[in-house]
Amino acid sequence: MKHIPSIQRSSSQHQKLAALRQAHQDWNNAPDVLTRLTRRLSTTLSLENQLGILAEELGAIVPFDSFNYRHRIARRDFVFATGMGGPHRCEYRLNLEGASFGTLTLHRRKKFSEEELQGVEMIISAAICPLRNACQYIAIEQAALTDSLTGIPNKRAMDEALERAGQLADRHHQDYSLILCDLDHFKAVNDKHGHVVGDHLLQLAAEAVERALRTSDSVYRFGGEEFAVLLPHTSDENAKDVGDRIRKAVSGLEIDCGGTRLSITASCGVALHSEGESPEQWLARADEALYRAKSQGRDCTRVFPTIN
Ligand SMILES: Nc1nc2c(ncn2[C@@H]2O[C@H](COP(=O)(O)OP(=O)(O)OP(=O)(O)O)[C@@H](O)[C@H]2O)c(=O)[nH]1
Numbered sequence: 001m002k003h004i005p006s007i008q009r010s011s012s013q014h015q016k017l018a019a020l021r022q023a024h025q026d027w028n029n030a031p032d033v034l035t036r037l038t039r040r041l042s043t044t045l046s047l048e049n050q051l052g053i054l055a056e057e058l059g060a061i062v063p064f065d066s067f068n069y070r071h072r073i074a075r076r077d078f079v080f081a082t083g084m085g086g087p088h089r090c091e092y093r094l095n096l097e098g099a100s101f102g103t104l105t106l107h108r109r110k111k112f113s114e115e116e117l118q119g120v121e122m123i124i125s126a127a128i129c130p131l132r133n134a135c136q137y138i139a140i141e142q143a144a145l146t147d148s149l150t151g152i153p154n155k156r157a158m159d160e161a162l163e164r165a166g167q168l169a170d171r172h173h174q175d176y177s178l179i180l181c182d183l184d185h186f187k188a189v190n191d192k193h194g195h196v197v198g199d200h201l202l203q204l205a206a207e208a209v210e211r212a213l214r215t216s217d218s219v220y221r222f223g224g225e226e227f228a229v230l231l232p233h234t235s236d237e238n239a240k241d242v243g244d245r246i247r248k249a250v251s252g253l254e255i256d257c258g259g260t261r262l263s264i265t266a267s268c269g270v271a272l273h274s275e276g277e278s279p280e281q282w283l284a285r286a287d288e289a290l291y292r293a294k295s296q297g298r299d300c301t302r303v304f305p306t307i308n
Pocket residue numbers: 149182183184185186187188190194195196197198199202223224225294298
């Protein structure tokens with residue numbers, strides 16, 4: 001039998017453990033709203049969930065008709081709204097350590113009293129740190145999915161989107177198309193005009209591709225001078241038209257390089273999602289179509305033929 005040495009406990013440790021047990025019990029049973037609120041907020045980093053908790057706890061003390069929160073995080077508007085507005089309003093800009101974390105607005109049919117406003121402020125001040133953490137979490141998540149040069153979603157975001165798109169296409173038997181768009185002879189641009197000009201052109205090209213799309217379509221920087229576009233509810237025939245529109249938008253760009261006008265063309269490959277295929281297979285077919293566009297003279301769009 002193995003001998004397990006006993007650990008001597010001092011009486012002061014017994015007292016400390018007893019105090020901890022008591023504190024834990026008090027903490028668990030804490031009836032006060034601020035302890036409960038901060039404890040609930042600390043269970044999630046989702047801003048949406050946190051705002052739901054805040055609205056619930058706040059509404060239990062200061063009833064309101066609507067609760068609205070707005071914040072611009074990583075170039076996107078985040079909006080959370082519950083209920084319908086009333087004529088009376090109180091609005092708080094949430095600031096912590098010099099940084100802003102959105103605006104919270106409450107509406108009500110009945111005027112807010114001074115005492116109620118103080119209550120709202122106390123609750124908001126207890127919530128601001130967890131809210132700040134949730135905002136920062138979104139910003140970090142966004143940064144990991146955004147291409148730093150062009151500001152559009154990056155390859156990692158595209159991998160996730162492609163996986164989701166394939167699943168949606170299969171589940172709803174819906175047309176989903178993918179376009180790969182590659183700038184032509186981009187190496188020559190870098191070689192002749194330098195990387196700074198090349199980078200600028202890439203930024204302009206990303207904007208041009210975005211402008212050529214509907215809001216339901218999404219664009220990603222897939223590689224160095226290559227973009228990918230996902231088009232829900234779109235046949236390959238219609239995606240080809242979009243590919244041509246993208247090419248036209250890119251070839252319409254012009255930059256002045258010390259007296260010479262620099263312009264560029266692009267080639268596009270299109271593939272409609274085939275039932276049951278993996279993201280890699282879908283991508284490989286779009287890449288094959290792009291390869292054909294490149295080998296057939298560039299500045300054109302080619303579609304991977306679908307066999308029905
Ligand atoms: N300026 C800049 N250049 C990049 C970036 N990423 C990739 N490139 C360049 O893009 C060029 C791609 O060259 P290639 O793959 O040979 O393709 P290409 O010259 O466009 O020729 P085709 O695609 O065949 O028409 C390389 O010179 C890369 O260095 C970037 O972020 N900035």
